Amino acid sequence: MLLRRSLLVLALAAVVDRSTGEQPATPAVPELRTLRGESFKGQIVDVNAKEVVFAKGGTTEATFKSVDLLGIDLNPYEKIPSDATYADVELNCGSILHCSDVKIAGKKVAMTLLLTGQKVEVPLDQVNNILTKANQDKHRREWTDRVKDRQRRQVKKDAVARLTENGVTALDGPIGEGTEDGTKIRFKPDGIDGNPTIEVPMTNIHGLLFYRDVDPNAKPPVCKLIDTYQSVVFAQDLKWSDNLLTVTTSTGAKFDYPLQKVVTLDYSNGKLVWLSDLTPMRYEKEAVVGPDEHYGRDRNLNKKPIRVKTKPYAKGLSLRADMTLTYDLKGDYLKFKAVLGFDDDVTGHDGPVTLKIEGNGQVLLERTLDRRTWKATDAEVLDLNVKDVQQLRITVKSGDPLGFTLGKHLTLADAKVSK
Numbered sequence: 001m002l003l004r005r006s007l008l009v010l011a012l013a014a015v016v017d018r019s020t021g022e023q024p025a026t027p028a029v030p031e032l033r034t035l036r037g038e039s040f041k042g043q044i045v046d047v048n049a050k051e052v053v054f055a056k057g058g059t060t061e062a063t064f065k066s067v068d069l070l071g072i073d074l075n076p077y078e079k080i081p082s083d084a085t086y087a088d089v090e091l092n093c094g095s096i097l098h099c100s101d102v103k104i105a106g107k108k109v110a111m112t113l114l115l116t117g118q119k120v121e122v123p124l125d126q127v128n129n130i131l132t133k134a135n136q137d138k139h140r141r142e143w144t145d146r147v148k149d150r151q152r153r154q155v156k157k158d159a160v161a162r163l164t165e166n167g168v169t170a171l172d173g174p175i176g177e178g179t180e181d182g183t184k185i186r187f188k189p190d191g192i193d194g195n196p197t198i199e200v201p202m203t204n205i206h207g208l209l210f211y212r213d214v215d216p217n218a219k220p221p222v223c224k225l226i227d228t229y230q231s232v233v234f235a236q237d238l239k240w241s242d243n244l245l246t247v248t249t250s251t252g253a254k255f256d257y258p259l260q261k262v263v264t265l266d267y268s269n270g271k272l273v274w275l276s277d278l279t280p281m282r283y284e285k286e287a288v289v290g291p292d293e294h295y296g297r298d299r300n301l302n303k304k305p306i307r308v309k310t311k312p313y314a315k316g317l318s319l320r321a322d323m324t325l326t327y328d329l330k331g332d333y334l335k336f337k338a339v340l341g342f343d344d345d346v347t348g349h350d351g352p353v354t355l356k357i358e359g360n361g362q363v364l365l366e367r368t369l370d371r372r373t374w375k376a377t378d379a380e381v382l383d384l385n386v387k388d389v390q391q392l393r394i395t396v397k398s399g400d401p402l403g404f405t406l407g408k409h410l411t412l413a414d415a416k417v418s419k
Contacts, residue, residue: 028260030054033070035271035419037335044072044259047240049222066222069267070418075260078115078228080135086114088134088143092126092212093221093250095233102130104178104185104202115229118256124177126251130208133163142168143207156211160187163206175208218250224266227257235265272418274315275327275338281391282326294320300343306413307344309379313413317394318343321353321408324395329386329417336364336386338415341379342371349407354397357382359389369410379413386417 032040032054045061046053052064052072080086080098087102089111101112107124131143146168150159161170176186176197184199185208221234225247233255235247245257276297285294296318300306306313316338319325340355342348354368364384386392398408 028075031073035068035070047238049237070272071267072265074262080229086135088131090128091251092128093234095249098229098231103182105180105182106177115227120253122253158211159209161207226263228261228263272416275415276315276317278327280325281328284324286322294323300346302346308341308413316413317415318411319396321396321398327392329389329392331388331390333417333419334387335418336384338382339379339413340382341411343411348409353408353410355410356395358393359386
């Protein structure tokens with residue numbers, strides 16, 4: 001174990017920032033977080049589906065059961081090269097993979113991962129959807145909305161989407177196998193006389209949507225791996241060997257990751273929920289503007305990544321003044337945590353802004369911030385007890401005695417509740 005740990009330290013020290021070609025000033029140090037609120041920095045010694053052996057402080061080894069973990073944070077994200085083109089393949093288990101190449105031949109889908117170059121083959125019936133131009137933010141957002149909308153409406157059909165001058169057009173109908181050379185996909189579009197099977201060139205396809213029955217016997221994943229290019233793999237099994245982490249999905253697909261290519265192993269799986277992933281049970285605002293203009297999920301109010309005190313956050317809420325969000329927690333959680341402040345990249349009027357957080361009608365926290373004085377202080381980390389709280393109410397108001405609200409806003413970065 002000591003030898004493996006030494007190799008890991010050397011590997012982490014050699015991490016290169018691919019966006020600059022330079023080594024970071026200090027190597028990443030893994031941080032393990034438990035459900036009890038503990039946090040330890042050290043090194044991974046071993047990991048499998050049931051437990052993690054972790055050297056706290058790099059020396060004292062301790063074994064943690066997977067069910068007692070929230071996550072292990074490992075490395076920062078890398079910037080995907082601006083000239084990189086890739087497709088997104090979503091598996092039935094929820095894994096979303098950035099792939100530099102995707103080919104459907106017969107009943108198999110062959111993928112090449114953009115980050116590691118690993119080649120993986122999965123059965124076609126284990127693929128939920130494919131988006132060909134996933135490197136373009138506009139297409140990725142539109143595709144995500146389209147998939148969610150079909151799920152919401154319970155559309156029980158496959159669909160083939162094409163990108164035209166007028167936008168995305170989709171035709172419903174059964175999708176068959178790929179041709180043996182992987183250049184075309186067989187498709188029976190609905191509503192055409194004779195219901196013929198046609199072969200659609202993959203070069204003409206914007207996306208493929210497959211209707212899949214839910215497997216009631218599917219086991220929940222042990223954890224979620226997020227790699228440095230932001231691909232997501234839901235792991236049913238994990239194995240550690242020679243500084244290589246092999247994760248296996250419920251679909252049977254296996255992915256090999258050097259540890260320096262992993263951002264986090266997220267064990268929360270319902271133990272922790274991001275508020276930005278929840279739909280408020282009630283949304284109230286005083287100003288007459290749309291909800292998308294009044295608050296942002298995982299984006300600041302300029303629709304860009306959240307950044308507070310120069311630190312980027314993948315998750316969080318951005319809130320304009322004079323609004324209230326109410327979440328139905330059902331009494332399932334113990335802690336509410338967030339980083340409170342102003343987004344670095346969103347301008348606004350100086351002056352006081354007040355945040356009030358209530359649980360079951362009781363005030364848990366009330367805090368007033370002013371951009372003029374906040375610049376000289378650290379971002380505040382909120383850590384509130386929400387045990388037995390059914391409804392969590394978050395209100396942002398202008399603290400100005402004259403009620404001036406224009407341009408007033410606050411950010412709750414990393415906002416989450418945990419069991």
